[in-house]
Amino acid sequence: MNLDSAHPLAAGRTPDSLLLRALRGERGDRVPVWFMRQAGRSLPEYRALRAGTQMLDSCLDPAMASEITLQPVRRHGVDAAVFFSDIVVPLRLVGVGVEIVAGRGPVLDAPVRTGADVAELTRIDPATLDDAMAPVLDAVARTVAELGETPLIGFAGAPFTLAAYLVEGGPSKDHLRARALMHADPAAWRALMAWTADLTGRFLRGQVLAGASAGQLFDSWAGALSLADYTAHVAPASARALDAVRDLTFAHQGVQRRLPLIHFGVGTGELLPAMLDVGVDAIGVDYRLPLDEANRRLGGRVPLQGNLDPALLGAPLPVLAEHLADVLRRGEAAPAHILNLGHGVPPETDPDRLTWIVNTVRGR
Template sequence: MTKFNDTILKAFRGEATDYTPVWYMRQAGRSQKEYRELKKKYSLFEITHQPELCAYVTRLPVEMYDVDAAVLYKDIMSPPLPSIGVDVEIKSGIGPVIDNPITSFRDVEKLGAIDPESDVPYVLDTIRLLTREQLNVPLIGFSGAPFTLASYMIEGGPSKNYHKTKAFMYSDTKAWFLLMDKLADMTITYVKAQVNAGAQVIQIFDSWVGALNVTDYRIYIKPIMNRIFSELRETNVPLIIFGVGASHLIKEWNDLPVDVIGLDWRLSISDARQLDVTKALQGNLDPAFLLADWQVVEQKTKQIIDEGKQHPSHIFNLGHGVTPEISPDRLKQLTEFIHHYSQQ
């Protein structure tokens, strides 16, 4: 194995680096030909339950694109939630679907607790395999955040407006806060197990929390996120928070005990800094740019890197995940350009 590249760990911790490190959300899978061939034979569930196969999918973009970190191939829903009594099915073209959505305090009371070593041993075995034998870059583990997980559990699947989730939150606060506590306990236990198995960075995806306004976030979500990150500080690994359409919450996130804030494309790095955001920033090229002419991609990438270099520290990423139509060759080209341009 070649020398371990810890550049991105330095950037996550706010230290100076020789170049801007990069990884991409959903870099494992999606657009890769090799992955698509695998998906003809195996479902996501089957891949994640076979450590050798899951490690291969996780490792593939590191080898193909020369990114500075691997991100564990798995879904935020299907590994942990069945462990606490939620039946989740990942349906093609739809996403996570739950046939028994939560509607009452009693439903929340029935939820159990996760025991990672017995409930998701295949996830931990994949991490051990990657970090002990196969990777020369850090491995990013992750979990969904309570609001995002709850939105699927209450809506029964993806939603455009989260009306059921917010109505439940507003109308039955006792049940809501019990649900938040149970999901926080699950997240903390699950993430700590990933770190103990070898994950060197953790990202918490609060993908859909942007549906809330700032006041509601402070009341219904921020206390539980503060507890999660405060307890995860004990792991001594860099902690990242990310959500989509959540630019209005950026100052709230800056208060949390996290190391890195992931931005989507709606808020520039410069604008975030003007809001007195002091954490390391990650992001934030709109994935749609990668379908445009290279000159357009290059110009926007330069802008993001230049803004990122004004303050320590910046990790390049997309403002959301890689989409299936994005060419692997374009991701490789982008990675090479980021490394080269940021060294100048």
């Protein structure tokens, strides 16, 4: 399906951006840079805007979500915006009881822990998300109208991470209940993963149709899995989620291209080749694995994104500068490199440090 002619990719506003070129494996005069969780968290203007508003309510306020998405682009001059939302927003929109509790994260009203629980949950048709997404689509459209040639990255949670929250009822260190269900009731697990894949895939597709120029699938908890479990019980669902956007194409310089996709997981150094095999254009690497080693494990086949250690954002500036130079040097091993963090921006980060990184990369 060709994207609408007014879409930033089809209209030619974003295909030649540094980000999109890097996702095609092309190297420009410098690496592009953006930061995961750059929208919000560390910015005082974000905290002022969101004062008195619950997290999920702010995600569903189109004007607020758009403004939060734009704030780091204005302040830092990053090469891409990432849409301000949360991976559990699609759950909320189809009627699943979930709140984001300060200091803890997403908490479910009723965990999904048995085959009967899964059967009850999956009675909800993921297609109901399409109409419920109107506030999200409005926010994306508002944002894209302001960004010009700066691409917007849409994002969605990977099926396993959504399923882990549903089964555990909230954040977990080891995801024992989710992993137990995977093996104790494989049929229920497959049904749950198919449902979360279809839901999160629709969430990503909606953002793209509304104007996002790339998509990123976040698998925050996949690092809890063995390679065998990931390959057998998780990767097929991640591929299914991304199938929701694989048909979206646009013409650029006489070539029909498809939407570029990034896959990122936390603690997934042993899973990287399997994560690539779900069908993506770039792999995000967390801070635990040097980029040159990640490139070796991936056979030099794909652009890499990452992987500054978020902990070093608060280190003395010479320490951060040395680390930044090392990450950029190791990133030269890959076909292309998008500078980012190896996880999200910590809330206590001095925003000036992020601006300093961008300016340093730009040679200012």
